[in-house]
Amino acid sequence: MSTLDAAFAALSDPTRRAILSRLATGEATVMELAEPFAMSQPAISRHLKVLEGAGLITRRVEGAKRPCRLAPQAIKEIDRWLDWLRKAMEANYDRLDAVLAELEQNEGKEDQ
Amino acid sequence: MSTLDAAFAALSDPTRRAILSRLATGEATVMELAEPFAMSQPAISRHLKVLEGAGLITRRVEGAKRPCRLAPQAIKEIDRWLDWLRKAMEANYDRLDAVLAELEQNEGKEDQ
DNA sequence: CACTCCTATAACTTCAATGTTATATAACAC
DNA sequence: GTGTTATATAACATTGAAGTTATAGGAGTG
Numbered sequence: 001m002s003t004l005d006a007a008f009a010a011l012s013d014p015t016r017r018a019i020l021s022r023l024a025t026g027e028a029t030v031m032e033l034a035e036p037f038a039m040s041q042p043a044i045s046r047h048l049k050v051l052e053g054a055g056l057i058t059r060r061v062e063g064a065k066r067p068c069r070l071a072p073q074a075i076k077e078i079d080r081w082l083d084w085l086r087k088a089m090e091a092n093y094d095r096l097d098a099v100l101a102e103l104e105q106n107e108g109k110e111d112q
Numbered sequence: 113m114s115t116l117d118a119a120f121a122a123l124s125d126p127t128r129r130a131i132l133s134r135l136a137t138g139e140a141t142v143m144e145l146a147e148p149f150a151m152s153q154p155a156i157s158r159h160l161k162v163l164e165g166a167g168l169i170t171r172r173v174e175g176a177k178r179p180c181r182l183a184p185q186a187i188k189e190i191d192r193w194l195d196w197l198r199k200a201m202e203a204n205y206d207r208l209d210a211v212l213a214e215l216e217q218n219e220g221k222e223d224q
Numbered sequence: 225c226a227c228t229c230c231t232a233t234a235a236c237t238t239c240a241a242t243g244t245t246a247t248a249t250a251a252c253a254c
Numbered sequence: 255g256t257g258t259t260a261t262a263t264a265a266c267a268t269t270g271a272a273g274t275t276a277t278a279g280g281a282g283t284g
Contacts, residue, residue: 039243040243040245043243046241046242046243063252064249064250064251
């Protein structure tokens with residue numbers, strides 16, 4: 001239920017979206033992910049924890065390293081919700097279209 | 113850039129997503145939107161302000177009422193970003209396909 | 225006019241997110 | 255062992271989000 005909460009909240013931070021962008025090019029360790037940012041390593045670790053909690057990334061253990069990679073799960077849930085909303089919007093606009101068309105027809109018929 | 117920040121942040125709140133769901137069925141006033149929630153009217157007004165600031169809804173003036181409706185703009189920006197990320201992921205997965213298949217085979221025993 | 229309805233804003237509290245530095249832990253290398 | 259690297263966690267300050275009640279003010283109604 002709060003999966004969408006967590007996923008959208010995670011995506012609302014530009015640093016985290018940048019991390020995801022970086023991960024889109026392949027696996028990376030925490031230090032590799034931290035390098036481009038003017039931010040401490042603990043801060044990046046927290047961002048990664050948020051992303052992991054939201055189901056947007058997964059991590060494995062490789063010695064002392066914890067390489068991260070993207071996980072498609074959360075993105076799929078977001079897609080489902082957006083699809084649903086978009087379809088409802090379109091249905092709504094379709095109805096409005098029908099109403100507007102009818103109104104224009106009535107106006108054009110000039111009385112009756 | 114910060115458009116995505118605002119849009120994702122707006123969508124991270126379940127009350128705001130519920131408001132959008134309601135608006136997907138058509139225009140609604142502030143009081144109509146507030147009715148289903150155990151929350152004060154000022155709280156709903158703030159949520160609407162956030163949604164408007166994120167480009168997710170628009171409002172018009174109709175006497176003392178301010179009917180709200182969905183605006184597709186922010187959704188489209190989110191879609192573009194997600195599309196981009198998804199494509200990068202897919203490209204990445206294509207490259208990693210062999211590795212991942214091997215990893216998952218090791219995890220899930222047998223099963224061919 | 226007085227009065228009610230619809231909405232927004234102000235003032236305030238509470239809570240959580242985001243960053244910091246300092247430290248802990250675990251793996252590697254010598 | 256000592257030392258270095260990679261990451262996580264603790265403790266803390268700051269900031270902003272989200273709720274409340276009280277109130278302001280425009281728009282309709284009698």
